[in-house]
Amino acid sequence: MIEPQVTIVVVPRERFSFTHESLESIYEYTDFPFKLVYVDGASPPHIQSYLETQSQLRNFQLIRTDYYLSPNRARNIALSYVSSKYVVFIDNDVVVAQGWLKQMVECAEETGATVVTPLTGEGQPVHERVHCAGGEARIIVQGEGSQAKRYLHAKLLYRGRRLKDVQSKLKRQPTELAEFHCIMVRTAIFEQIGLLDEELMNTKEHVDFCMSVIRAGGSVYLEPSAIVTYVPGSLLDWSDYHFYMLRWSDAWGISTLQHLQKKWNLTEDELGVGYLVWRRKIAIIKPLMLNLPFGQKSKLLQKILVFVDIIFNRFITSYYALNQLRHKKDSTSIRLYQHKAST
Structure with a gap:
């Protein structure tokens, strides 16, 4: 064959x-x-x-x-x-x-x-x-x-x-x-x-x-x-949300861009963390607001949810880092x- x-x-x-x-x-x-x-x-x-x-x-x-x-x-x-x-x-x-x-x-x-x-x-x-x-x-x-x-x-x-x-x-x-x-x-x-x-x-x-x-x-x-x-x-399952937030997390993004700048001797990168927040805003925050019975167009509510997203994002990446370290030690x-x- x-x-x-x-x-x-x-x-x-x-x-x-x-x-x-x-x-x-x-x-x-x-x-x-x-x-x-x-x-x-x-x-x-x-x-x-x-x-x-x-x-x-x-x-x-x-x-x-x-x-x-x-x-x-x-x-x-x-x-x-x-x-x-x-x-x-x-x-x-x-x-x-x-x-x-x-x-x-x-x-x-x-x-x-x-x-x-x-x-x-x-x-x-x-x-x-x-x-x-x-x-x-x-x-x-x-x-x-x-x-x-x-x-x-x-x-x-x-x-x-x-x-x-x-x-x-x-x-x-x-x-x-x-x-x-x-x-x-x-x-x-x-x-x-x-x-x-x-x-x-x-x-x-x-x-x-x-x-x-x-x-x-x-x-x-x-x-x-x-x-x-x-x-x-659409993010249909809880696992989609969790994985998506980690995949486009600030921590992963900052680490990536800093490494890329050193590797290629770059002056700066124009995207930064704002690009990652934007991705989570489009996939998570805006769909969430559309499903709320009130405040779908509220800029204040959107700002609050972006702030909550950033805090929750830090929690997820910290948890992941500890969990991954444990798994790396497990053959x-x-x-x-x-x-x-x-x-």
Whole structure:
């Protein structure tokens, strides 16, 4: 039996409630041989049960931790079980279109690309609005000598445009940016650049990765005939809220940005903590206000809830730090459910 060229690695992004739809789309619309490794970072019991059942039925490798995982940590755990020529990293809230994987492999084989990004959509209905069609990722230097300032420049191309309006303009071509919603990577690159940087816990890890690949002499290509869609949505379970608040926490964000600045010798970062508060405001605070019988448009109430969010966010991250430290000392904290993962 010939081993597949590709291992698909699914990791948690920011919620668990879209797990079923995402996994089913992979098996329904993928017509190219693959192995699958699924990393389950402390999903709630009903999701855990679903994944355990599916790993047996579909014969994929399931790795479970009893604590939440940052994205790069989850990807690195999975890389220990990847021996194929290519690895696809895909988030657990992504739906794929027919033929997506075959098109990405053909791009890599024909161009020698180190990284291939599909045309990534956003929202529902799926595959109708663009989230990312490649982009720009580089360091910009302003000034000279001791006055020089280094900034990180990252830009998604065609974001928010209707797919049918831009698809004819897109072609397979080199690009600087690919997002971890879904990317295919030539596995050998990790021998050059090492594993993914786990100190980048919740933002710009894709920018860091693409710049590291290009700095090592690799290339990033857009393959617009391969289409996937990232589906943000409502936080349906308590576990979604807890995980989301940690995933976009101030503590993880501050640590990430400080590390990124040191790593690339940057002057500053324009997003900061305000960006993370904004994400929680959109996903948690505004939906909460809409469900209240009073004060839905009250700016004062919104300010109070933002303040409560910041305090509660600190509690969650402190609790997580202690819990993770306990699990790191426990050799059984990572459980492997399945050893064969081909389809």
